[in-house]
Amino acid sequence: MHDPESRCFHDPSAEAGDVTAPVLLDVRDLVVTYVSDAGAVRAVDGVSFAVHAGETVALVGESGCGKTSVAFALMRVMAPGARIGAGSRITFDGADLLALDERAMCDLRGRKISMIFQEPASALNPVMKVGAQVAEVALLHGERSKRAAWDRAVAMLDRTGIADAARRAHQYPHELSGGMRQRVLIAMALMMRPALVIADEPTSALDVTVQAQILDLLRDLQRETGMAVLFITHDFGVVAELCSRAMVMRAGRIVEDAPVDRIFHAPADPYTAELLRAVPRLTADR
Amino acid sequence: MKFAAAVLVLFVVVAVAAPAIAPHDPRATPQSETQKNLPPSGAHPFGTDQYSRDVLSRVIYGARVSLGVAVVAVMLALTLGAAIGAVAGYAGGWTDIICMRVVDAMLSVPRVLLLLVLVASTGPLTVGGIIVLLGCTGWPGTSRLVRGEVRLLKERDYVLASRATGTPEWRVFVLHVLPGLVPQLLVTGTLALATVIPLEAGLSFLGLGVQPPTASWGNIISDAAGRPGDTWWVVLFPGLAIVCTVLAVNTIGERLRERIDPRGRSRA
Amino acid sequence: MRFHSVRRGACVMLGAAALLAGCGGGDGSGGGTVIIGTGQDPKTLFPPASDNIQARVVTELIFERLADRGGSLNTLGDAGFVPRLAQRWDWSADSLRVTFHIDPRARWQDGRAVSAEDVRFGFAVFTDTIVGARTGADLRAVVDSISVGDSLTCTVWFRQRSPERFDVLVTSLTPLPAHLLRAVRRDSLALSGFARNPVGNGPFKLVNWEQQVRLELAPSPSYAGARPALDRVIWTFAPDASTLVKQFMAGESDFLENLSVDDAAAAARQPNLRVIRLGSFGYNFLQFNLRDGASDRPHPLFGSRTLRRALTMALDRQLLVRSVFDSLGRVGLGPFVRAQWSADTTIAQIAFDRQQAARLLDSLGWHTGADGIRTRDGQPLAFTLIVPTSSNPRQSFAVLIQEQLRIAGVKVDIERLDGNTLVDRIQKHAFEAAMGGLAATPAPSGVKQTWTGAAARDGGLNYGRYENAAFDAQVDSAISAAAQASAKSHYRAAYQIIVDDAPAIWLYEPPTLDGASARLQLGTLRPDAWWMGIPSWSIAPGKRLPRDAAPAKTP
């Protein structure tokens, strides 16, 4: 199922159309503050960007720059103690996310926006069968029949490339390999065919060979469903391979937002250039 | 924490200064029968008991006995536990195995049952006897802790170094290993205090603890518990004293533990 | 007689008529259920082995004896004794033999007739040392043997003409079913199934006994006398005294014996309860050890008669009794209780007189020191008083005495001991002074075993080792006197001697207070063996509860 051809998915002509697509997600002046006994820390300090429907955008930066905080803020699943600043606005599909009540937000999560996490080992519930964890998404979003939800989960697992998905669905996370767990997480995220998937370093915990497989899978699925992907990573190699546009983040701010080509060839911000120099010249090999 | 410490300090001050504070002699019995079982009033804020004794004064004097017994018993338990744990940890081999099996055995018997058996075999106890009994049943936890630490610490460089210079083992333990254990022991001891105080009270309640007329919080209650609930004040006030002390001690112990061990590593 | 916490000894029926006639059983809806709260299980229901009070209560309702004491509490000869298992008895001319005629209708609960052989068998079991019956020694001392005439007559051969021999015989011996027990080894009788499921011949039979929980009796259908009015008598067991009281106050039990004074006051305030005060057979005292510990030397303090009298004078016994028992207790008069026929309230007492006490102590060389405690040659006037923790009144008295003697310049240290340790210490004479108590029986001769010189030696019960030949002589004369009047005068003389010598401070006769639900119709309760009246108890019409209609579990 891994078509070697598909590695060359980067098609600049397709991107041009994306820019004209409607804005799916619009973030304005996002501020995230962590309050602790030691005082308040601004992890995200006035970030603004937009994601268009069907677009694959990268949010790049070093660890600790606040990119994961942005992701959590978009989903409103922040750690206790984190606060979104009063002047921040997040508009998704025309709706003001920050104004939604918790119930409406729950309805949105997993169905319209979903998330793929960094650590497949810890992001899965260790005492629940993986099939049940995937099926839960369907059950949370309208599916009444447990049986049907389970079948949908198995189908989805199968779609993410898990061989013998019907049997695997009955297993627990610790019985699966790292790559397979990440496929489970992807299955969960894509179960409801969301308009936007936030992928938070989905490959950084995996072996290099598995990384490539997972990236392929994501690319396939993206093409198939037409979803928008906000790809959070510190790896410019991944950015080059998957994304049409990249936003570079530093110390809670976006310092550059540009198409990938321009980022690579003519970085406007000195920090971007510095980051690029630190990256192994993977792209150059191609 | 501060409030808890204040409460505890208050009780300790009350215990130490009992003769100066107590409004009446806790053992004195007025010559008239009209003084008995009086509800709380201005003259007797905590009322009087069936022997016409002032309950407030008895609670104040009881603080001496209850806190004294608990503190000394806990110190005894810590000392025993540290000694046995150290011996087991250093000696290793059969000594260690036997010591630790005994610890397992003692921990597997509910402490109340252990005390019941001991009291069954010794008969009613003096205050000293109760301290010894509570101390002798309280050491296993500490010894396990100390043994574990000793086994970790005895391979440390500075310990090895001082042993290489010919310092005797026990000196190495006292000079180098024990100081490292003090914070842990402090926490263990504080929390042990919170179990020993109710235990002494419970034994006294069963009539097996501190014998009257010496007042302890436990036997003030048992004096009245044998009688109908009409004299609630004789039960309530010493009961409150127990609860407040234990609560304060527990709070302080928990905070101490958090301080030396922020992640709650050594729960058991 | 025994050192005891307040318990009543063997006793009397105030009118067996009530037992036999006050019967009839209630209305059409049955006789009802009575629940009695009590602290302890009987250990065994085998009469020779029954050594706790609850065992006695139950076995005496299940088993009948030949005869029982009558209302006069007389213990001399057979005057006033009422027939029970025996219809009548005849004395031989020399009064060394008595022949009992057993009621021909009497049946064991398995249907077998009670026979004379059962009396002889009972005697053999009670007197067999391997069985270890508590009353065996008394029986052996008085009775030589029992012979069987025919199936319904047996003859008891006494060893001598002691005036209380009939009393000892009938109160110490319970006939046992020979046909069931003959085959059982004597040393395992007390452990046999019979001890848990006895087959008796009395008005009640055992229905069910769950240890620690309850014991239930029901009228025995094979009983020849009147059927008890109640359908069920149930004891529930609770180890904690306050629980028993709460149970009673809440109406969960109908009867509770031995209420404390405060509990009795609380019960009296409740309209559905009442408190019954019974005559007492216990008397309590502060006992001095006249010797120095277990040695033969006189005790440095209590060897002195004057000092003992001075201490007695220093105590306001009226106030003590009022403080502990309110108006319910009575001041002790001597080594006897008011309910005994030998009692004499005119014995001259050592009256409370603080000045006189002080003068006596001064005359002995004990002078008040700086701290208020008298000293002589640098020695303080101090002693240790041991008190059983099992007895609340005795502890109260000890505390009050400590205070009153402190005023007199005497320092008393109170040492509280549990019952067993206390008895152990006293038996080894390892004490200076003790808060003692004795449960008397209606027989005043018990004083010989507790206060005479003979009892001071060889493990006798005179633990303080008071010895006065004149007292001993008067007691012996009283015991061997056949006529009550002459016995009485000798007892009086003996009591006066011992009261004057003050080997103990006679403190109080504890009140016996029982609580009963107002729905119970109890008739007159026996002064001590209150349970002997249970066959005539009934439930007042209109005060029946659901439990009165509940049927017993069919075994």
Add this chain to the structure above:
Amino acid sequence: MRRFLLARGAQALAVIALVATLAFTLVHLAPGDPFAASLDDPTNTAALHAQQMHRWGYDQPLPVQYLKWLGNLARGEFGWSHSRNRRVADVLLETVPRTFLLMGAALVAGVLAGLALGTWQAARRGTPAERASGTLATAVLSVPEFLVALAALALPAARWHLFPVSGIADPAMHDSMSAIGRAWDVTRHLVLPAGTLALLTAAGVSRYHRSAMLAMLPEEFVRTARAKGAGEYTAVVRHALRNALGPLITIVGLLLPTLFGGAVFVETIFSWPGVGRMMVEAVGGNDYPLVLAGVLVGSVLVVLGSALADVLSALADPRLRIEA
């Protein structure tokens, strides 16, 4: 898993054997003897006493008594209870199930309540109500069992007559009730004593469980659950709670000794005819075989309970279960 079970079982047996030996030594080295209680009675002469001591073998050397006792134990014979005049085994057959009932009810009620409270506290962390409930739980844990029991006896039972004061069943009417009636009867009698123990258990469990839950909430998979669209309730209950349960079972095992100790007081105060009350009475009556049996039962219960807890918590975790 099998090796784990075997090792755990062997360890439990060794501990129990040691407890038996320690208890035997303690009890028999003591001054006094089983028949001393009857010294209270002057008719119990020295000769009678000696005869009793001989008859029950208390005059033999201690090692001989010990070996005999062990031999009997091996055959399931605990000896003869002097204070009850019955085989100890028969006494245990009656009392142990009652204590199991009491402790079982207390454990189930207490653990469920503690779980509910701890979960609620974790979900509502930081709110004033949650803080108050936490303080309350700590306060409850500072109250000795006998005080709680006395209060329960004094107010709901004795003053308000909501529940029976004592015992295990209605002494007069229980036997004539229907099966449902009997169950209800026992339940009524069980409420206060089991409730007393359950209250303390719940306080302890809620404290452990709250912190276990709080430790669980920052876990990634809880965030995953939220990201799936699970509400706070589902995230906490379905995901965090299930993961916190395994360690909790071990904690419950560790609570057993405390619970048993509490049962001693509760059974005495409420006249619940179980092992705890049996022990107190046996100690009072110097009934050595019964005392020893009581200690053994207590430790077997604790040892087996904690072994069972270990096994259960292993079973509750699929990561460990795989080896079974």
